[in-house]
Amino acid sequence: MRFKVKIINISTGSVPVVVLNRKDCAEMDLHLNERVKITNPKNNLSIIAAVDFYDKLFPKDTAALMSEVSDALKITEGQYIVLSREESPIALRYIKEKLTGKELNSEKINTIIQSVVEGRLTDIDLTYFVSSCYIHGLTNKEIVSLTKSIVHTGEMLNLKSHPGEHIYDKHCVGGLAGNRTTMLVIPIIAAYGLKIPKTSSRAITSPAGTADTMEVLAEVCLDTKKLEQVVKKTNACIIWGGALNLAPADDKIIRIEHPLSIDTDGLMMASILAKKLSVGSTDILIDIPYGEYAKVKTKSRAKKLRKMFIKIGRILGMKIKVIITDGSEPIGNGVGPLLEAIDVLKVLRNDADAPLDLKNKTLLMSAELIDMHIHNIKKSRKIVKELLESGKAYHKFMDIIDAQGRKKLPELAKFTRTVFSPRSGIVTNINNNDITRLARFCGAPKTKEAGVYMHKKVKNKVSFGDPLITFYSNNQESLDYAVEYFKNSTAYIIVK
Amino acid sequence: MRFKVKIINISTGSVPVVVLNRKDCAEMDLHLNERVKITNPKNNLSIIAAVDFYDKLFPKDTAALMSEVSDALKITEGQYIVLSREESPIALRYIKEKLTGKELNSEKINTIIQSVVEGRLTDIDLTYFVSSCYIHGLTNKEIVSLTKSIVHTGEMLNLKSHPGEHIYDKHCVGGLAGNRTTMLVIPIIAAYGLKIPKTSSRAITSPAGTADTMEVLAEVCLDTKKLEQVVKKTNACIIWGGALNLAPADDKIIRIEHPLSIDTDGLMMASILAKKLSVGSTDILIDIPYGEYAKVKTKSRAKKLRKMFIKIGRILGMKIKVIITDGSEPIGNGVGPLLEAIDVLKVLRNDADAPLDLKNKTLLMSAELIDMHIHNIKKSRKIVKELLESGKAYHKFMDIIDAQGRKKLPELAKFTRTVFSPRSGIVTNINNNDITRLARFCGAPKTKEAGVYMHKKVKNKVSFGDPLITFYSNNQESLDYAVEYFKNSTAYIIVK
Numbered sequence: 001m002r003f004k005v006k007i008i009n010i011s012t013g014s015v016p017v018v019v020l021n022r023k024d025c026a027e028m029d030l031h032l033n034e035r036v037k038i039t040n041p042k043n044n045l046s047i048i049a050a051v052d053f054y055d056k057l058f059p060k061d062t063a064a065l066m067s068e069v070s071d072a073l074k075i076t077e078g079q080y081i082v083l084s085r086e087e088s089p090i091a092l093r094y095i096k097e098k099l100t101g102k103e104l105n106s107e108k109i110n111t112i113i114q115s116v117v118e119g120r121l122t123d124i125d126l127t128y129f130v131s132s133c134y135i136h137g138l139t140n141k142e143i144v145s146l147t148k149s150i151v152h153t154g155e156m157l158n159l160k161s162h163p164g165e166h167i168y169d170k171h172c173v174g175g176l177a178g179n180r181t182t183m184l185v186i187p188i189i190a191a192y193g194l195k196i197p198k199t200s201s202r203a204i205t206s207p208a209g210t211a212d213t214m215e216v217l218a219e220v221c222l223d224t225k226k227l228e229q230v231v232k233k234t235n236a237c238i239i240w241g242g243a244l245n246l247a248p249a250d251d252k253i254i255r256i257e258h259p260l261s262i263d264t265d266g267l268m269m270a271s272i273l274a275k276k277l278s279v280g281s282t283d284i285l286i287d288i289p290y291g292e293y294a295k296v297k298t299k300s301r302a303k304k305l306r307k308m309f310i311k312i313g314r315i316l317g318m319k320i321k322v323i324i325t326d327g328s329e330p331i332g333n334g335v336g337p338l339l340e341a342i343d344v345l346k347v348l349r350n351d352a353d354a355p356l357d358l359k360n361k362t363l364l365m366s367a368e369l370i371d372m373h374i375h376n377i378k379k380s381r382k383i384v385k386e387l388l389e390s391g392k393a394y395h396k397f398m399d400i401i402d403a404q405g406r407k408k409l410p411e412l413a414k415f416t417r418t419v420f421s422p423r424s425g426i427v428t429n430i431n432n433n434d435i436t437r438l439a440r441f442c443g444a445p446k447t448k449e450a451g452v453y454m455h456k457k458v459k460n461k462v463s464f465g466d467p468l469i470t471f472y473s474n475n476q477e478s479l480d481y482a483v484e485y486f487k488n489s490t491a492y493i494i495v496k
Numbered sequence: 497m498r499f500k501v502k503i504i505n506i507s508t509g510s511v512p513v514v515v516l517n518r519k520d521c522a523e524m525d526l527h528l529n530e531r532v533k534i535t536n537p538k539n540n541l542s543i544i545a546a547v548d549f550y551d552k553l554f555p556k557d558t559a560a561l562m563s564e565v566s567d568a569l570k571i572t573e574g575q576y577i578v579l580s581r582e583e584s585p586i587a588l589r590y591i592k593e594k595l596t597g598k599e600l601n602s603e604k605i606n607t608i609i610q611s612v613v614e615g616r617l618t619d620i621d622l623t624y625f626v627s628s629c630y631i632h633g634l635t636n637k638e639i640v641s642l643t644k645s646i647v648h649t650g651e652m653l654n655l656k657s658h659p660g661e662h663i664y665d666k667h668c669v670g671g672l673a674g675n676r677t678t679m680l681v682i683p684i685i686a687a688y689g690l691k692i693p694k695t696s697s698r699a700i701t702s703p704a705g706t707a708d709t710m711e712v713l714a715e716v717c718l719d720t721k722k723l724e725q726v727v728k729k730t731n732a733c734i735i736w737g738g739a740l741n742l743a744p745a746d747d748k749i750i751r752i753e754h755p756l757s758i759d760t761d762g763l764m765m766a767s768i769l770a771k772k773l774s775v776g777s778t779d780i781l782i783d784i785p786y787g788e789y790a791k792v793k794t795k796s797r798a799k800k801l802r803k804m805f806i807k808i809g810r811i812l813g814m815k816i817k818v819i820i821t822d823g824s825e826p827i828g829n830g831v832g833p834l835l836e837a838i839d840v841l842k843v844l845r846n847d848a849d850a851p852l853d854l855k856n857k858t859l860l861m862s863a864e865l866i867d868m869h870i871h872n873i874k875k876s877r878k879i880v881k882e883l884l885e886s887g888k889a890y891h892k893f894m895d896i897i898d899a900q901g902r903k904k905l906p907e908l909a910k911f912t913r914t915v916f917s918p919r920s921g922i923v924t925n926i927n928n929n930d931i932t933r934l935a936r937f938c939g940a941p942k943t944k945e946a947g948v949y950m951h952k953k954v955k956n957k958v959s960f961g962d963p964l965i966t967f968y969s970n971n972q973e974s975l976d977y978a979v980e981y982f983k984n985s986t987a988y989i990i991v992k
Contacts, residue, residue, distance in 0.1 A: 031700070033751075033755065088755070096758065099630060099756065099758065101631070122619070123620045124619050124620075124752055124755050125755055125756070127619070127620045127623035127624055127627065128623055128627050128756055131623070131624050131627040131631070135595065135597070135628070135631045135632070136631065204527075255529075259529065259584070259588065259618065259621055260588060260591065260592050260595065260621070260624055262595065
């Protein structure tokens with residue numbers, strides 16, 4: 001059937017949508033969300049879209065195209081499209097199989113992921129897939145297939161100078177505020193001479209992702225060509241993965257997990273390993289902090305994940321080492337992009353007030369990584385300490401920043417307030433979720449110079465009147481709200 | 497934050513949507529699909545909507561409202577709305593509990609269903625709920641809570657003349673083409689003197705729902721007042737349930753099940769029983785046809801469902817009788833609204849060529865229903881036979897049609913074609929799914945006068961050249977396509 005094109009510049013962000021008159025739908029027996037194939041007869045470009053209805057506004061025989069659709073068809077308003085019914089994608093049959101608890105072979109998983117990337121699945125379809133994976137779990141075979149499919153539906157980088165070269169990488173399973181080890185481990189490893197290109201993510205629900213924090217100091221949106229130059233020059237990079245077309249299916253799956261904030265072990269594993277595979281990593285250190293406020297709550301789950309990571313990595317041809325660390329409180333003192341960047345710089349410059357927990361965690365992780373190369377943990381520890389304390393890591397970091405494109409360090413946010421301890425005692429608990437929330441109330445991660453600074457950490461002694469926490473915000477009302485929230489919270493527990 | 501209103505007359509059909517500029521979203525730290533509360537400051541009306549982005553077209557500080565939103569706020573273009581972040585509905589927490597396999601109490605289920613009716617859940621949220629119910633199943637307690645919630649979030653009819661009056665009802669679990677027993681059983685039971693108001697559905701994927709077929713003969717979109725009049729006058733009605741606000745949550749849940757065509761026993765049960773409860777039914781006969789092409793594939797599943805129906809019905813205070821019937825082939829000869837209506841009239845008029853299978857099934861079901869009243873199946877069978885063969889049921893049906901609003905019977909579709917048997921033998925199988933597809937290719941259910949007529953049924957002898965099937969369509973191309981499809985299909989299997 002032929003329709004006159006009306007363009008509505010709305011991006012649905014998920015499956016492409018075409019809006020038709022309700023009468024036209026009735027005549028074609030099309031239901032809401034049913035899939036149709038839309039073709040531009042002038043250039044034969046076509047796209048699969050989901051049907052939506054409208055009652056008023058546009059005349060009959062008009063198809064209102066969302067911008068994804070009009071862009072894909074290279075069509076302008078007033079031209080004509082041809083619309084035909086599209087059978088449900090075969091991926092739906094496989095999703096239904098998974099829903100009933102069957103194991104999917106690699107071909108079926110590939111069909112699903114291909115459909116995801118092509119935007120042929122609606123949110124409903126994809127949610128069935130994600131919830132099936134969540135409830136039934138994924139076998140190792142399935143995780144491997146999934147990882148490979150996610151990699152192959154996107155771009156792959158080749159950063160090796162010669163075929164057998166090892167490429168190092170690290171990943172933290174996350175959930176802790178201030179955990180900015182990436183920006184310290186990468187320059188240390190690169191300063192030692194190993195290649196370690198790192199793609200990081202931005203914050204979704206946290207007050208700062210590594211990409212947000214690095215962006216305070218340097219450009220992080222690099223294209224493939226620029227990325228290759230940076231790695232060639234410095235052995236490393238710390239960039240935002242989202243700027244490249246690596247593992248594009250992954251973001252669409254994560255978007256579905258977000259509303260219920262569920263974590264599906266198998267999907268998480270595939271998501272992490274796909275990103276590593278797509279940059280060509282061969283030797284990977286994975287940090288799993290566990291604790292009440294971390295993504296992984298218990299040591300036993302951390303151990304289970306460790307086993308899975310190592311096993312699946314082996315099948316995929318990657319050497320994976322997993323460390324399980326203390327995730328009971330935020331890492332470092334600052335929370336928010338600029339405050340965290342300052343913590344990182346303090347550690348690299350060996351400042352007297354550098355956060356010790358961040359430094360120790362950095363040394364631990366860097367040594368484990370170098371040990372993967374020289375197989376001597378004692379020696380590795382020595383090397384790492386020397387690289388950090390000599391300033392070699394600091395200089396490597398400056399090289400990386402210059403290569404990516406240095407930025408001028410901004411001032412901290414203009415409104416600040418410090419809350420002092422109402423009693424003397426020992427800090428026995430800091431609620432990571434409250435700290436996260438407070439930093440976001442102050443404006444992080446959007447406002448890079450906003451956030452909170454923790455003067456005291458767990459096990460620290462405090463006297464009455466000692467500064468506990470300082471808030472930074474560019475908005476007076478937000479600051480007031482954060483301070484009020486803090487006073488009524490149990491963000492800090494101080495016991496006599 | 498204040499936004500100038502731009503109205504886009506698009507109905508999303510699910511959760512209300514507000515479209516904002518991407519920059520505004522970034523400033524407010526709003527993500528795709530996040531929920532916001534939108535208030536019209538002039539009248540204090542407010543609504544919860546999901547956020548969508550756009551890049552171009554509208555200026556910054558503009559909120560484009562889909563028509564559900566502007567209607568709910570009683571707002572016009574150019575006015576201002578106030579937008580604020582809305583915490584995720586608490587229903588999400590309960591959905592997550594169900595996802596992890598926990599049993600939900602009645603309060604939690606009620607919160608979920610309330611949120612469904614208020615449009616506070618996105619498709620993603622609702623799909624998590626449906627898939628959890630599918631995979632983990634629902635306990636009897638949960639099904640009971642769900643049924644009550646679905647009833648209480650909609651309208652309830654009171655059709656009783658006195659408090660203790662019994663109200664009869666019937667339901668078929670479905671899947672078979674041509675299964676129009678409702679239009680026969682209802683007049684028989686009403687002619688006997690029992691009250692039996694029946695709400696039916698339209699076709700979703702079938703070539704005709706009971707409401708579509710009845711609509712050939714009479715009005716089926718009745719409001720509550722008119723419905724009460726019809727039932728008072730005739731003891732019965734056969735109407736489209738969708739015209740009333742009964743069990744509104746149900747349709748939204750069914751919409752989610754549709755893309756993967758999954759059937760969740762517990763949801764199906766709640767959906768059926770909620771519709772019965774909302775019209776006040778007390779004594780219900782449920783028909784579960786089983787067979788390769790029916791909704792229920794095996795006798796053992798049919799038996800399992802029978803047990804569940806009876807048990808849950810008892811808890812809800814309804815007397816339920818379940819019959820398990822042969823669902824191996826379509827019922828009657830005609831498939832498509834008008835062709836099925838003709839079959840019904842033939843049975844009621846005791847025509848010589850009335851489809852015997854439809855008549856026998858009608859007699860069986862009607863006798864079981866009357867037996868629920870007089871507890872004597874032998875006598876019930878006699879009564880039912882007499883009511884049908886004497887023409888009393890026919891006259892009752894005419895009364896119901898007149899009360900609802902009689903329509904002029906249309907002519908059958910103008911293009912027809914008959915396919916003749918290529919061999920002699922016995923029909924051993926008729927593929928219900930192919931028959932369904934063929935009738936839809938011809939234009940049913942949209943074109944009421946389109947469909948197929950089966951001259952032969954399973955176990956019938958056929959000679960070479962006997963007519964097998966006749967196609968009716970108003971579109972010559974559709975007819976050709978259907979005939980071609982039939983010839984290449986295994987819709988009929990004839991064995992020597």
